[in-house]
Amino acid sequence: MPASWTFAVARDDLGETTLIEGETPALADGEALLRVDRVGLTANNVTYAVLGESMRYWQFFPPGAFGLGPGWGLPPLWGFAEVAASTVPGVAVGLRVYGYFPSAGHLVVRPDRVDASGFRDASAHRADLPSPYNVYRATTGDPAYRPDAEDLLVLFRPLFFTSFMLADQVIDEDYYGARALVLSSASSKTAYAAAFELHGRGPRLVGLTSRGNVEFTRSLGCYDDVVAYDEIGDLDEVPTAYLDLSGAPATRAALRRRLGDLLVRDVAVGLTNQIPNMDAAGEFFFAPVRMRKRREEWGRDELDRRFAEAWQRFADVVGGWLDVRVGTGPDALRQAWLEVLRGHTPPRVGQVVQL
Template identity: 60%
Template structure:
């Protein structure tokens, strides 16, 4: 690439969507210079992304789980929320990373991402940028569409909205079965209308444990219509749960709900694992002294299975599960498309405030 092109790239203006880390409802678009590309680097232009409650969880757990560190903001007290989607290479000084090629992966709420690709092959690459070296490795992987076993060109919207969530669903289901349900006869999933929860329920059906979904009363009918759960209850009706060994997969992070379950089930609550915090207020560690709530972190189970199956084996099993799930999930979501950074800002405010209907899936194109 000649000097003229480099100078033009560096002079171009992009944008970031900044979120106030102490008040996630505050969002602001800011101009940002497009980075200059040096040897060993590639520049991706963010093409299209999804925004779900999962991204709000990244922000809510941004400090404790280091999500803010993936795409550092230049302004103190603000953060750039990670999103999942597709990006196109617009400039590259790395062998095997070609301009015009398209990748799926973890992207900033921004116009561009500068990466330092490592382990480049026909499947994609890992970002080896120094600030990402100590961060969870699965988030640093970028899949080339032409080498991705799970990629389907006619289901890109579905992949954007569901695939990162379905990885968590897939690994959670695998972890539960791998650990013999931790001795439970019933598995209770809160926020049962959420994509991650019902993805896990889809995979766990008929695998040796009753699957009960808990949701708000207004979402009971939708959640029942999915057909993923053996039983669906409104949060107020947890007293209808049978007194039998029960595992609580907590997608809500609602301390009052946890207390209600604990009071009703007592010693029958054999395990409590936190998977998400859709109410954005995680309960304190130690809420359940005997069961000891722990945070389920999908990359931990991914590392275990990569060691046992190899990365190719894990990818193949995930692709098989995805290809079973995707055709069914298409009937469960109404994709709403937005255009441009202003639309992303509006969608963030809607999703962060909890106003999005369970059937709605937001995809923003740039």
């Protein structure tokens, strides 16, 4: 069997890492082996690890299947892989797919619902986990795919999907009756992708960010105003909805002091600063729940069409906002993980690793 590798982090200390070598497992009937090829590292991946227990992200890729003990976790990564071996009709060797992968050189899947768009992993341990994470999209049947924009898909697709679904909910609920929408962690990819979708369609958009990221965030042009966190006391006192992508308790407290009852909605979207603060928010936005609602209402094909349309608009401009930094190999993956974990990646940089 060919050699492979696995990168893992300690669940109780995400800065403690290990990189082990092993062999790829032999396939049983009904299985396929994916060789993980190209992945991205963003704050979103850190969020998966921070919420690994509470949101069951660690369960997608059990460490025991990769030769590791239960104290370790494999941070989930989005990216591309190729089918290296298959016992499943319709899943051909060489097929390139986009999806949710472990921080390892391989993944064994049990393809189900195979069609031109790809397949789902029907492995038993993933059966009761959120279904959008189990989908593997074939590049040959993906309306959002462009060969020349793979790195943008690697870095942005899951984030943009959250942004797209968040904007859809905000618009659908008539902007919560607010005259201003405030987004924290405004320099983050998920925040500014949501702002891109919302800009010019409703209330005034205000981005909150650290003072060092104010200039970059303003340069994007998708916020009506950008305010440093220590300037929250200067926000206009108007009915305001807060979309919290930072999870910082101090930011929420400052907004409540400034706005009081004018804070008409408080929605936790993500945790870029690793402080679990969902309970303090009025509600929690989970993109797969919104996706399920729209799939039931619109159908899968229409949801795919609308997403692809929005993605192409975004992809046409976001390349000018980003410098893609490409590393090679497992050691580069570890280095990128630690850099993102420590918050050392500038907002203009996107970390991609070729494995």
